[in-house]
Amino acid sequence: MVQSQLSPMMQHYMETKKQYPDCVLFYRLGDFYEMFFDDALTVSKELEITLTGKECGLPERAPMCGVPFHAVDSYLNRLVQKGYKVAIAEQMEDPKQAKGLVKREVIRVVTPGTITSAQALDETKNNYLMGIVCTDGGYGVSTADISTGDFLVTEVSTDRELFDEINKFSPSEIICNNAFYVSGVDIEELKNRYHVAVSALDSHFFGEESCHKVLKEHFRVGSLSGLGLEDYGTGIIAAGAVMQYMYETQKSTLEHITTIKPYSTGQFMIIDTSTRRNLELVETMREKQKRGTLLWVLDKTKTAMGARLLRAYIEQPLIHREEIIARQSAVEELNMNYISREEIREYLNPVYDLERLIGRISYKTANPRDLISFCNSLEMLPYIKRLLGEFSSPLLKALADDMDPLEDLFELIRSAIVEEPPITLREGGIIRDGYNEEADKLRAAKTEGKTWLAELEAREREKTGIKGLKVKFNKVFGYYFEVTNSFKNMVPDYFVRKQTLTNAERFTTDELKQLEEIIMGAEDKLVSLEYDLFCEVRDHIASQVVRIQKTAKSIAGTDVFCSLSTVASRRNYVKPAINEKGTISIKNGRHPVVEQMMRDDLFVANDTYLDNGKNRLSVITGPNMAGKSTYMRQVALIVLMAQLGSFVPADEADIGICDRIFTRVGASDDLASGQSTFMVEMTEVANILRNATRNSLLVLDEIGRGTSTFDGLSIAWAVIEHISSPRLLGAKTLFATHYHELTELEGTIAGVKNYCIAVKEQGDDIVFLRKIVRGGADKSYGIQVAKLAGVPESVILRAKEIAEELSNADITARAKEIAEVSANIAQRKVVPKPDEVDMQQLTFFDTVKDDDIIKELSELEINSMTPVDAMNTLYRLQNKLKNRWKDS
Incomplete structure (x- = not known):
């Protein structure tokens, strides 16, 4: 392909595609995201959408397919679930105001481990991105959930420990260094067994200096020892690579990732991959379903946050007695105060997923309805905190102390956003009356303008005698009078014709034009102002991310203990x-x-x-x-x-x-x-x-x-x-x-x-x-x-x-005697001599004593034999006798 022959738009497309060669490029053209060439062939096949073509300056049309921008999430999610990475190239200016080619930039890259769409994620489990760095001394492992802000790091020394971590977190995507890719691990088997996308990144992601730098800058610390990472040399490289990858794909500041938690695999009970599978902890062996698992039995949580935390508890049981007893005490006290427990659960019921909501708020992708969901959740916090504060269990009291009612944010949203706002931001109707003076004025002008239009319509109908005269509106002509053909001979001279239809004609007047300017100006200004006001509210909430995340963790813990208590009460469980x-x-x-x-x-x-x-x-x-x-x-x-x-x-x-x-x-x-x-x-x-x-x-x-x-x-x-x-x-x-x-x-x-x-x-x-x-x-x-x-x-x-x-010839029919002899040999209770061995007892068939066999028995080094050696020797001698008996 000669790129100089391409049209200007297609040249820009190809330049953008070169920057993201491993991604499917969604390229915004008007109301559609379009794909071209190989990407079009891939998407058309995977999503089963029509493949067309586009003139591009080459002799043959470029293969093309597209999806509407307003429904892009469903198509995007399906592609990502199949393991593809998708780069979103958005129009960065209004096409109506652009001079020449519309400016377009990739605003984010969506991958299986970085997708944040609520539609694509299972709210009851985390969506993890895992970074693996392979060195001679083992592996650095870092795991992040970009939708909740969780960020973990550890180190393991063996392949089996690494696969146990992969199985524990079940990441959607693994990024790794080239050393891991060529370490002998079967990458295709890894992908298939764990249903995970795996890709090796360029070496610059794993530079020690760049990894240290990105972590220090993101968490605003002068030294990584302040984060508890001083003993995790390889883990730091893995965490730094994950952080750089998230920056590069999300193209945002990731302000909601506020902490990084180092951990040792020895802090918890070690449950290897086969044990997790055999015990069916979170999914059944055959159907891979939740029903029929331990998680299914214990999960009576009311919130998505609680469901995820309970899964983590099951995946990582404790090994320190004090921590176990602390959890037991919380469950026990909730059992004893079941009325308060059920009241707490009622308050938990309306609470939305605060962790993922604050993630979308920080990403600036939250819409007005997300903020209402957030507000409705905050309304429950004071009641839950009050009830928790009545308990004496150290864990429950700690949860109450960590729970910030966030009343200031609740009041902000309640005063700013209407109860039932639209989903989209660009159609207005978001901000409440009384929140902003200028918005109130514009809203009044808009309302009064409509009253003026109704009054003008009534006056002109009376003045002209045209009974069917109506004021109408469309985006092309704005406001206009519409007169049917049966009344067009009554139209006065000051009516200016704008459009002729089959059954009617459309007119305007100077007075109608003046009203249109007032009304249309007010509407446009109000929509723009409401958008700005909404963004201010959203940004203020995002600035309180630490408070919100701490409260979300407290809600999750409360939910888990209430769930465990509910199950214990209903199923007659006891405190061990x-x-x-x-x-x-x-x-x-x-x-x-x-x-x-x-x-x-x-x-x-x-x-x-x-x-x-x-x-x-x-x-x-x-x-x-x-x-x-x-x-x-x-x-x-x-x-x-x-x-x-x-x-x-x-x-x-x-x-x-x-x-x-x-x-x-x-x-x-x-x-x-x-x-x-x-x-x-x-x-x-x-x-x-x-x-x-x-x-x-x-x-x-x-x-x-x-x-x-x-x-x-x-x-x-x-x-x-x-x-x-x-x-x-x-x-x-x-x-x-x-x-x-x-x-x-x-x-x-x-x-x-x-x-x-x-x-x-x-x-x-x-x-x-x-x-x-x-x-x-x-x-x-x-x-x-x-x-x-x-x-x-x-x-x-x-x-x-x-x-x-077969009963008389069954080898197990004489195994008791074999066991007794071999056990005695092992314990040196009996050291049989050749003439003390009853060959009749040790064979399956009636035989006479054989001098060769007796001689071999006499030469055995019995003191150095294990029970298994003794049993195998006796078996061999018996077969020898059996064969001789057959020959005779």
Whole structure:
């Protein structure tokens, strides 16, 4: 394309496009935003709008499509949700007054992480932009929500910690340095798995000097130590890059971003990505919906701010006992004063999203109705503050102290803006009578002018005798008299014709022209003055952003505690004791989500007891569908709820603070990364064993089931040994398994206790009692479960025949003996000699003693063998005997 051949307007378009090559350019032309060339092809396809063409000076017309300016938000939002960046090029002068080409400039760039449109955002969750800086020592991570002003920074050292942060915040957009892009992280997988737009920025965004400078200038500090950032070297670079990116895209001062909050991942319970997914904290695994999650159960908030804060509480449970107890005290006092609580909730109900409203006010995009919503919200603040001030809980009192009633702003808006203003700013009708003297005068002239017009119409109708004479108005001709053709012979000489229509003619007079000048002048001046007055009010509110944000945080906290209290009261939750000695004791605990989802059946409550001593690890057996996974998730959720400060679904609970919760529940192939079910399982197990501590809670379901029976059993056995050993780990663990052989570990490995799901047999059928009881299950009830699931009767009968045939050859039929021998070897209680080994007992088939095998047994270094080595050796020898028996 030869740019010199393009028309002047298209040349300017191409110059603007060169400055924003990674954006779709919305170029304002009159009442439309137009796109050309490749952008037009992209937008036409993505938004399914008509593709046309425009003469541009080239032999072929330029591909073109457009969207009307008054409806641009809906089109813009759809594009951004698809991951595109959009640059908005606006007309910067009135085309009627422009000489030559109308001046146009890009006024902002809208990206997935910087969109502020209320229509595009989910009010119950933050819309985060995340900056990642990769260095040899780890990662700097900065997260900002431009719509609320939240701005956070931290540092992590490993890929897994980084992905945990990404999963925690679920950003809409990630910006990063080139080092991260080429670090080996699969960017496409990152985009697809987390539904996030990812882009690497130029190196100038990550310069140490420029990052320090932009943060100091924005927050008006002489040193970053005043912001608490002195220990976050890489984090500062990430925060500085995010700030520069926001400046560059928003082209505003971002005055509503008033604080930056450094944090350490160690300040909160660590919940890794798989645990968040398995416990379904904020979205379900399959449908990705809120219904069926812990958030769904606990969220009875009345405001958008409260909903977002509650989500953050669930995502980041506390690990400091004093902070947990402070939250509990707030919930407890609200429970005890439910009348005041319900009154507070009534006052919270009309409160709009103050955080995002002040964001739009600061951006100068708030319209008159936004200010009315803001005003109506402020009206509730004195009542909420008064009620909060009556409580003695330190947290509730602190919320009351932080809540500024903002009565001056309420009075300003109430006196300045009419109750039902128009949406747009340029049509007037915004400012109240009595607020501004000049506006009142112009409004009076406008009103009286209309009275004068009515009087003039009546006089001329009487004077001329034209009964149908009317004064009308349009934007082209202004005011005029309209006379139908049947009366045109009665038109007097001083009527000056302006337009002839099919059925009528239009006239003016000197008197009508004078009135028109008065009325039209007053209207134009009034609209302009009202716009200026509105902007003054909006700017004054924006100057109070710190007060407003502090109050908004207080409202959010109040809403969260009222929500937790409401749920606790309605669902009969109890306040758990919080201990630091590592004991988890739950009496009649219930699964918070399953309990609420059940309609016709009562939930069966269960007890739990775990500690760092004799009850470290519970081996749980029982058939599928009996409730093992529900029970284990229930325990994890109760611990998590206790540590976020909530009451819990139980009759009584004493919760030892856990630094981390790890879960390994369920299995599925990770096709995107080419990993099998078993590989995914082992990767997650490896993460748990390497990162769990003595104070962690582990929930492990069916470890080892993705491979052969003996390999799986061996791995599960070794994992239990590792976890239960205080020297190696010693974490509190719930371990569900179908390997009934593992029940033999109770009494041989310290800290292991057996539990099973109670089952009632009725002939060939079973009934799940959903009750956890001491002891191990001696059957898997697989065929009975298949029958319950609806497997055809013929298949069930054949399965029983096969099971009976295989029972004598089933490897697990002799596993108890194997477990006893290997356990004795491990504890050195028995060191078997060759002549003491009953080969008949250790084989599956009747065999005679074999000298070679006895010789091999005699040469084993038993003292150096682990239980797993012993079991594998015995298995190999048994197979050897089995093969010889077949050969004979």
